[in-house]
Structures are given as structure tokens and as C-alpha cells.
Amino acid sequence: MSDPSLAHRPTLEAVAARAGVSRATASRVVNGSDGVRAPLAERVRRAVDELGYVPNQAARTLVTRRNDAVAVVVAEPETRFFSDPFLTQQVRGISKELTARDNQLVLLLTEGAADYERVGRYLAGGHVDGALLFSLHDDDTLPALARRAGVPTVIGGRPSWSDADTLYVDCDNRGGARDAVTYLLDGGRRRIGHIAGPLDQTASVDRLEGFRDALPGTDPRMIAEGDFTPEGGARAMAALLEHCPDLDAVFAASDVMASGALRVLRTRGIKVPEDIAVVGFDDIVSVAEWTDPPLTTIRQDIEEMGRMMARLLLRRVSPSAGDADGPALSSIITPTRLVVRASA
């Protein structure tokens, strides 16, 4: 009942036999280590082709203790993995980078604390060489788990604690927010409100900081907390409107919240950007380009952040490989950029 084609799979032994060399030599050629004379190497390569040989990863892992696989762990998909293209895009970047370096991506989605034990076991099981952690809460135990398992780790988004050897990749949330508000100020806006994300996430806090950098001493009632959903954005917009009827601009901490805000403004017949200008954050294209009017926003290169995370992790996994292995590894803050559309 076992699969015939698997049974057929040629081993290194077979390749060696066909090429008339020892298994050791065949192995050397397959792994590209030098010190095999050209003609021999050529014969081995031909044998590989003819037989359609593919190395058995399990056997290889058993001896090298290398998996060439990396886990992507997403804490609580319900939060964002669902509707937000954010993670999807990031995963795509990760996938590209991993692929380029012949690593595989093992996806671990968790539904809550109960799953953490399973993830911990998995990481401790040495199935992967490293882990990329996403969507952590404030006091998430996942990083500790990974550390205990002895698995090198890189975190997506600045964690709430800071710690010498915690590596993360995040965009310049604070600088981006500052740019957004500065742009509004340059456009002559004076009564600028802020729709913040949930303030137990660092991204929200950092964006709020940026807002304050540009607008120190803002009346707290000009700031409303949302939750990164359209509904939350709508509620926050309504609150803002109530507290400050003479508002002339809003900076929302995410495009998705901005879309909820725009909706409220439309419903009330408030013209955007004439009466109130709106700036978002993220540049989730499928959202920002399709709001009415299209959204001016702060762009972060999400896919690139994914790539960087993967690259960082891979260097952490095997410090020697790839790059000119000099500089110590450190966290990365990627730049943001204002994208002007119609809403501001």
C-alpha cells in the first residue's frame, strides 16, 4: 500500500554506483564541496540527472542537525491574520527570501494559549532551525518558549520589552506618523485629530508618539482609540467629531481604521478632503486605493520587512553563511514614505 514512486527513489548509493565512485565522492559532488576532480564530478552529476536523484532530507538532517526549515509562528490569527493582508504580504516576503536560500517555511498558526504548548514542543523538537514570531501581545510567552527551546528567533514588530538579544524588524512607526501629521500641517490644517490603534500594541503607541512629536500638547480629546478594525475607526471618528466639531483633519493609525472613518464622514455629508482631510497608515493597497476618496497614507514596505526578517534569522542561524560575516546582528527599523492620494 505504500507509494511505489517513493519506493523507487534512488539513493546516493545508486548514484555512486552508476557513476562508478564511492558514496563519499558522490556526496561531495552533490553538496558542492570542492576537491573532486572535474571528470568524476561530471560523471556523478550525469548519474544524478539520469536517475532523478533527490537527497533524502531526513537522512541529511539526522547527521547535519540542520533542517533548512524555518517556522513562522502567528499568535492568534483571529486578530489579524484573517482580514488583514498585512501578514499575508509579510509571509510572502519571507517565503521569497527563504526560497532563495533553499529553506522551507513551516507555518504554525495558533488559536490561543492552548496551542502554545504544541508550538513549544514543536520548536523544542528541533524540527526547524529558527522561528519568526508574529502578532505577539504585550506579555506573550512565545518568545520565552522559543528561547527555552533554544531556537533562534526574530520578531515581527517591536516587542513591548527590550532586551539585548531580542531581534525584531519593524517600520519607523513614529517617524511615519510624524510625517503624516507634518504633511497635514503643511497643508494648512490646524485642528488635527488622531485615531489611535489599541494602545497595548507597540505599533499604536509608537504612532501616537509620532503624532505628539509633531503636535505637542494636543488636547487628549483629539485622540480616540480604535482597534484596527473599520468599526473601531468609525466609532473613533464619531467620538472625535463629537468632541471637536471644528476638526479639519484626522490621522488614523491604519488604513483599515481610516476606511471606517471615511465612511462616517460620508454618511454625515462631510467632504473629504475639503472639510476634513484624512491620512491613514500602512498603504494596504487593496484598501487605500479603494476607499472613497482614495486614501493618502504612510507606506511601509511590508514585503520587504518580511524579507529582512528572514534574512536576519538565517544569519542568526548560521552566522558564517551568506554575507561578509562581520557586523553584529541588530534589529531593523525600515523607513516609511508618504503616499498622496485624494483624501488629504
Add this chain to the structure above:
Amino acid sequence: MSDPSLAHRPTLEAVAARAGVSRATASRVVNGSDGVRAPLAERVRRAVDELGYVPNQAARTLVTRRNDAVAVVVAEPETRFFSDPFLTQQVRGISKELTARDNQLVLLLTEGAADYERVGRYLAGGHVDGALLFSLHDDDTLPALARRAGVPTVIGGRPSWSDADTLYVDCDNRGGARDAVTYLLDGGRRRIGHIAGPLDQTASVDRLEGFRDALPGTDPRMIAEGDFTPEGGARAMAALLEHCPDLDAVFAASDVMASGALRVLRTRGIKVPEDIAVVGFDDIVSVAEWTDPPLTTIRQDIEEMGRMMARLLLRRVSPSAGDADGPALSSIITPTRLVVRASA
């Protein structure tokens, strides 16, 4: 330079020694095979706990030829994996099912034909016990690749060819479309147009069929082809309006296209649903609940479809396991359901 914690990892040998039994007995306990007397088993379990033993998967795979891992292969992410939460949701269902059966999910994203070779090698490499294939085009070579690699496969969405042992999971596209149109007819609509998806995808074709089932002999100009993007939906809507100014309803083959259509209608001051009723397809909640007005649509249980794919594949991988292994495996068509919101 190798990770200390990995070096420390106890082997089965160590467990056996500590429990004072042979490696074979320890293995039996760990793998839950019966025939080990209770007290011995207990001692082994204690040793496992004390040592924090976790089986080495590579060693296990090497002998069992089982990976307990499944690949999810997505052809051309640019198409949908990007903005469409569809795949994300499906992956989530897959993940849940796989997790429940102690299997891992290896994600393989491809960017085009060049990547197929890599995927083929990977599948042929016996790294995974099976593969789930998504977003195939009409003449996609991926299934052939997987077959050649001898890897059991289940496809997401009805493939364009049909073939005794090609297993797939899809929703009842045709029936759902029929229901949508019937609902419009029951509501008294008489001039009903259709915004189709790209007709080189079976989902689009099937939905068009369903439309025709309910409305045989429809003037071809009442049907406009979109491409599953908002832009495409908008263009198709404009075309429809031009050809049939007296339109009183539209059935769009996806929520995303419907959102584009709604936008055009709003721009032209056409009231929805008063002047023109709109029904979508998919029930992507983050889209359908947030259009203006919220979208009446045909719901498919995307996550459940993911679960079913995983379940089907796992049964195909090891026919004996799990269920009361009687019935032959067959493709699955899941039901759809009308969800009434405000647009129709």
C-alpha cells in the same frame, strides 16, 4: 558554534537507560503501541518527563518514511493570495485540521513557472506526505508534477479537467449562483445582469452556468467579464450600464467585484437597492459587511473547505488511519447559502 540546547537534547537511548529498559520498549511507550506492562510504561513516561525528551523527527522519518507534514502549494500568489482573504481563510482551516492530527503545514508560494521546478524537486524529495494545490490555471502543470513525484494530492477548487483520481474540494458555485439569481427574481427584478469572473477559471464558469440556469436565454450583453478585482468589477458594471440602461439588478461573481460595481453605481447616483439590486458571491466578511450598502451575497464556508481538503488528503495519505475506513474517497462540493444584507 552549534546550539548548546540542541546538543543537550536527550535521545531515546537516554530515556531507556534512565527507565532501566531497552530502547525498543521506550520507543513503544513513546509511540503508544500497547503491549508494555503498566509499571514499565510508567517508568518510561517519567523518564521522558524528567529528561524533557522530544523524539527526533528526522530519525523517525528516516525509518518510517512518514513526515507528518503536508505542503500547501499556492500557484501565483500575485493573483489572489495577496489581497484576497480567501486563501488565508482556507489556510487557517487547513492548519486547524492538520494540527488536530499532528501534522505540519509547509507553505510553498510560487511566483511563476520558474518556481515550479523547485516545487517539483521538493515534492519529489519526499519531504511531505501530501500536497494541497491552490489557484491552478487551466493547463497548470502542478498536478502533473505532484503526480510524477508520487505525492498524494487534493486540489482547492474544481480543476478544469476531470479525471477519476483527481480529488478536489469546491463549493457549489453553480447552485449558489442559481440561488442568487432566484432571489433577485423573487424580489421582482426582471432585467438582471451578471458580472462574471475570468472565464478561464472554473469557478467563474460554474457561476455563470448557475446564472443561466435561472435565466436561460439571457442576452449576452447582460453578461460582462471581470477579473475578480474591484477595478474589473467597476469596468464590467459600466459596460453593463451602457448596454442595458434599464438594468434593475446585478449578480456579481465575487464580493470584491461587487464592491467595484457598487462604487460605479454610487458615482452615478444610482440607488442600491432601489434602482439596481446587487448580489455578490463569497461572503468575504471584511468586504461584504463594509461596502456601502452592505452586500447581499452567497456565502461559502471557506474555512470548512480548508478543513475538508486537509481531511481528505490525510485519508488519502494513510487510508487506514482515523475514520472508519470504508468508503472510497471522492471530491467534495460544499453547500452555499444566501446571506441577505442591504444591497438586494
Add this chain to the structure above:
DNA sequence: ATGAAAGCGCTAACAA
């Protein structure tokens, strides 16, 4: 530069 041989940690016959 090449080959022989010793395992990596585990499971599964086979013996006892």
C-alpha cells in the same frame, strides 16, 4: 583526490 567505515536517533523484525 578518493574510499572505507562509523555513526546520526529511531523503528521494526525477530528472538527470547
Add this chain to the structure above:
DNA sequence: TTGTTAGCGCTTTCAT
């Protein structure tokens, strides 16, 4: 019921 033993396919010293 338990233990002994032979590999699974590969990499990697160590000889040659």
C-alpha cells in the same frame, strides 16, 4: 512482554 539487532540514507572523519 521485553530485548537484540539490523538498517533507514546520508555526511564526515580518517586512511590511503
